[in-house]
Amino acid sequence: MSIVKIKSTDKYIDTSTLLQQLVVIGSPFTLGLLEIWHPTGSPGQTAFEAILPQVDWWLTLHILQLPLFGLMALSVVILVNNLQGWAARISRVGIAFFIVFYTALDSITGIASxxxxxxxxxxxxxxxTFVSQQVNLFLTDPIVGGATFSLVGILGALGWLVGVSAAAIxxxxxxxxxxPVVLLILSGVFFGLSHTPxxxxxxxxxxFLAVFLISFPEAKLKSIRLHKKGMQ
Structure with a gap:
């Protein structure tokens, strides 16, 4: 997606293709919807106890997350496509870290466990009981663990935060x-904290809201006009 401002107006031309729009709008919508039902467990439960009753859904979700994480990375790349400057370059580097390390985290702590x-x-x-102990080792490992701070988890989360925030700038x-700029930064913060609900x-x-407003700025203008008209 590239955005060109018309001189002397407040309009923006969205020069993205239909496929690009489907990626940048459809990917966050689909992933966000799926993450609502991401298993989280209850206080006092082990990971094994929380996942066991819904293990098939757990596996399905984490397999679906792999391509969706990739599409989210592609969405950020599309947002800064053709943009120059330090912020765009940092965004591309950050999102590269995200796609490498976050998918690794999902594969190890999600699919493998x-x-x-x-x-x-x-x-x-x-x-x-033995398997439960092994799963806990996966999730709390300082290198690849997903339940606590780990090297892979931090690099992936920081990659998302930096990539999206730099794209916003x-x-x-x-x-x-x-x-939409503020919404993108909030996305970097919230999803960087955790992809679970x-x-x-x-x-x-x-x-989703940010890219919708960027892709269809006329929708925002129309809603503002309707709101003002209703107040008159």
Whole structure:
């Protein structure tokens, strides 16, 4: 998506293709919707106990997340496509970190742990206890863990935060209105904190609203006019 401001007007020309619009609008909508039902467990539960009753959904969700994370990275790249300057360059570097490390995190702590739990579903309690310990090791590992701070998790989350925030700055520098810029930064913060609810869906919701306003600025102008007309 590239955005060109017409001189002496407040209009923006969205020169993206239909496919690009589907990517930047459809990806956050789909991912945000799915993340609403991301299993989180209850206080006092082990990861094994929380995931076991819904392990099939856990695996399905984390497999779907892999291409969707890739599409979200592509969405950010599309947003800064053809933009120059330090902010656009930083955005591309940040989002590269996101796609490498966040998908690795999803594969290890999501898919691998889910496969372990599903394999142990029909096994004796003693074996399930052992598997539960192995899953906890996955999730709390300082290198690849997803339940606590880990190297891979931090690099992936920071990649998203930096990539999206820098994209917002780059867009603001070419004249994109303040509201979608703020929404993009909020998306970087919320989704960077966690992709699980509530912050994950909130982050994707902010991203969706931001790209919608960028792609269809006339929709915002129309709503403002209708609001003012209703107040008269």
């Amino acid at each position: 889910g496969l372990l739990i599903r394999t142990a579903k029909e096994l004796p309690p003693q074996v399930q 780059a867009l603001r520098r070419v004249g994109v209105p303040r509201l 509530p912050t994950g869906p909130l982050g994707m919701g902010c991203f």
